[in-house]
Amino acid sequence: xxxxxxxxxxxxxxxxxxxxxxxxxxxxxxxxxxxxxxxxxxxxxxxxxxxxxxxxxxxxxxxxxxxxxxxxxxxxxxxxxxxxxxxxxxxxxxxxxxxxxxxxxxxxxxxxxxxxxxxxxxxxxxxxxxxxxxxxxxxxxxxxxxxxxxxxxxxxxxxxxxxxxxxxxxxxxxxxxxxxxxxxxx
Amino acid sequence: xxxxxxxxxxxxxxxxxxxxxxxxxxxxxxxxxxxxxxxxxxxxxxxxxxxxxxxxxxxxxxxxxxxxxxxxxxxxxxxxxxxxxxxxxxxxxxxxxxxxxxxxxxxxxxxxxxxxxxxxxxxxxxxxxxxxxxxxxxxxxxxxxxxxxxxxxxxxxxxxxxxxxxxxxxxxxxxxxxxxxxxxxx
DNA sequence: CACAATTCAGTTGTGCACAATTAAATGGGC
DNA sequence: GCCCATTTAATTGTGCACAACTGAATTGTG
Numbered sequence: 001x002x003x004x005x006x007x008x009x010x011x012x013x014x015x016x017x018x019x020x021x022x023x024x025x026x027x028x029x030x031x032x033x034x035x036x037x038x039x040x041x042x043x044x045x046x047x048x049x050x051x052x053x054x055x056x057x058x059x060x061x062x063x064x065x066x067x068x069x070x071x072x073x074x075x076x077x078x079x080x081x082x083x084x085x086x087x088x089x090x091x092x093x094x095x096x097x098x099x100x101x102x103x104x105x106x107x108x109x110x111x112x113x114x115x116x117x118x119x120x121x122x123x124x125x126x127x128x129x130x131x132x133x134x135x136x137x138x139x140x141x142x143x144x145x146x147x148x149x150x151x152x153x154x155x156x157x158x159x160x161x162x163x164x165x166x167x168x169x170x171x172x173x174x175x176x177x178x179x180x181x182x183x184x185x186x
Numbered sequence: 187x188x189x190x191x192x193x194x195x196x197x198x199x200x201x202x203x204x205x206x207x208x209x210x211x212x213x214x215x216x217x218x219x220x221x222x223x224x225x226x227x228x229x230x231x232x233x234x235x236x237x238x239x240x241x242x243x244x245x246x247x248x249x250x251x252x253x254x255x256x257x258x259x260x261x262x263x264x265x266x267x268x269x270x271x272x273x274x275x276x277x278x279x280x281x282x283x284x285x286x287x288x289x290x291x292x293x294x295x296x297x298x299x300x301x302x303x304x305x306x307x308x309x310x311x312x313x314x315x316x317x318x319x320x321x322x323x324x325x326x327x328x329x330x331x332x333x334x335x336x337x338x339x340x341x342x343x344x345x346x347x348x349x350x351x352x353x354x355x356x357x358x359x360x361x362x363x364x365x366x367x368x369x370x371x372x
Numbered sequence: 373c374a375c376a377a378t379t380c381a382g383t384t385g386t387g388c389a390c391a392a393t394t395a396a397a398t399g400g401g402c
Numbered sequence: 403g404c405c406c407a408t409t410t411a412a413t414t415g416t417g418c419a420c421a422a423c424t425g426a427a428t429t430g431t432g
Contacts (some may be wrong), residue, residue: 031320035325036257038343039235043254044275046232046347047419048353049225054420055360065388068229071222076363076418089230092411094389101387113303118397118410132218139221145356156345157224160231163332167234170331174241231398233389240390280419287417304380304427342386365426 022031052145065094066102067135069122073108074132079122080113108132213314238331241369246320251280254287259294260318264309266299293317 053064061069065088072079073079079087081095088095099122102108107128113119143153196234239250248256252272258265265273268280274281285308288294295313299305329339 008194022277031325032257032260034259035328038255038339039239039250039328040274041255041350042232042235042347043250045350045353046228046349047275048357049228050419052353052357052360053225055357059316063223063387064229068222071218074218074250075222080410089233090388091390093391093413096412101312103377109242116398116410120411123327125347131228137363138218139217141360142221145353145360147352147356148349153224157227159345160227163334164231167231167238167331170235170333171238171241172328174238174331224376236389250415266380276418279421282382284418302428343378349389372421 007029019030049141053141057146060138062130065090068126068137069095069098069102070107070131072131073122073124073128074135078121080119080121082119084122102128132144204324238328240328241329242324246317247291251276251284253324255288256293256314256317256321257279259308259310259314260321264307266305266307268305268307282285308363 049062053067057064057067057121060067068088072084076083076087081092081099084099085091085095099108099110103110106125109123109125111121111123113121143150146153148156188208199259234366236250239253243253246253254274255270255294256264258270260274267285268279270285271281276284285294285296292311295309296310297307297309298305329336332339
């Protein structure tokens with residue numbers, strides 16, 4: 001089946017309940033149906049994952065993004081905010097308040113680097129380091145919640161990483177197309 | 187490979203840069219490493235997808251969740267807020283302000299149902315219905331951005347839906363476990 | 373009919389994501 | 403030494419996600 005094959009060939013037999021007043025060709029409708037299904041699936045999966053982590057992380061007192069930050073700290077030790085952002089692809093607008101909440105919870109300290117006053121080092125406290133012990137059982141529960149085995153999880157992860165790489169590259173070219181169109185107009 | 191096989195067998199050869207001061211067994215570290223990779227991958231993919239939609243939807247004046255709502259309206263016609271929430275798995279706390287923004291943009295009207303005064307019907311305006319024409323080219327650009335062909339996209343979608351179903355079910359059992367533990371303590 | 377339970381939208385509060393901006397610190401070129 | 407681009411956090415503002423709650427409307431049951 002070709003790259004741009006007509007999606008109607010896959011959904012033509014499906015029922016289209018209560019068509020809207022703005023009727024149009026099945027081809028158009030199916031493209032939008034397909035798009036709705038794809039982007040909704042990823043969106044829903046992301047939120048479902050978030051929901052399970054929310055439940056499981058509740059007794060650690062962490063949110064899902066906070067858990068991500070703690071994972072980086074447990075793995076790499078004390079790092080500057082900048083490095084956290086590189087590992088997690090988050091900017092300071094997200095990380096600054098998040099890390100402050102972790103500090104308020106007593107899990108980390110924030111210290112200006114003496115060597116470079118612009119940099120803020122995020123350091124685990126005793127309590128933050130100790131929390132790692134309780135976090136060790138989280139991955140097993142998560143994997144159990146997915147119903148996937150390790151091979152399936154790993155395969156899915158590789159596809160998602162591949163997708164992310166492609167999307168990041170495409171976002172740049174799309175942004176460039178945008179800029180080109182703007183130059184055209186301006 | 188067994189369900190709970192030791193992840194160290196996959197990552198034992200990988201370098202563990204600058205181990206933190208709280209050293210522990212490789213097994214523990216690898217579980218947390220794996221978890222970081224999996225949950226981060228999904229999180230990153232979701233945000234990358236969101237980012238591409240953000241760029242592509244910009245000239246339609248829609249955000250990604252707003253686009254999801256419009257897709258439902260274009261496909262099913264006028265629906266109550268409740269139905270929107272069922273299609274998109276979003277609650278009123280998210281949908282109420284979102285739909286109001288769509289109304290402020292002139293794309294929809296919100297009307298109390300005469301039959302059931304509790305229900306709010308969301309209706310496309312002329313402008314909202316017309317926007318569909320410009321949205322038709324979105325799916326093709328998105329699919330191009332992913333670098334995946336239709337079969338791969340469909341396969342990924344099925345896996346994600348399967349994952350979502352499992353996670354939703356697990357969230358309930360985890361919440362039930364939580365409640366049971368609470369009954370034990372209380 | 374009366375009353376309790378349910379349904380539905382809305383509001384409030386917390387937290388995340390990200391664009392845009394600000395401000396301080398740094399380092400290179402002159 | 404002095405300017406200037408760059409780097410780094412922080413701040414502000416907008417929008418989404420969701421829990422908890424409110425309040426009105428409806429429905430079921432006696």
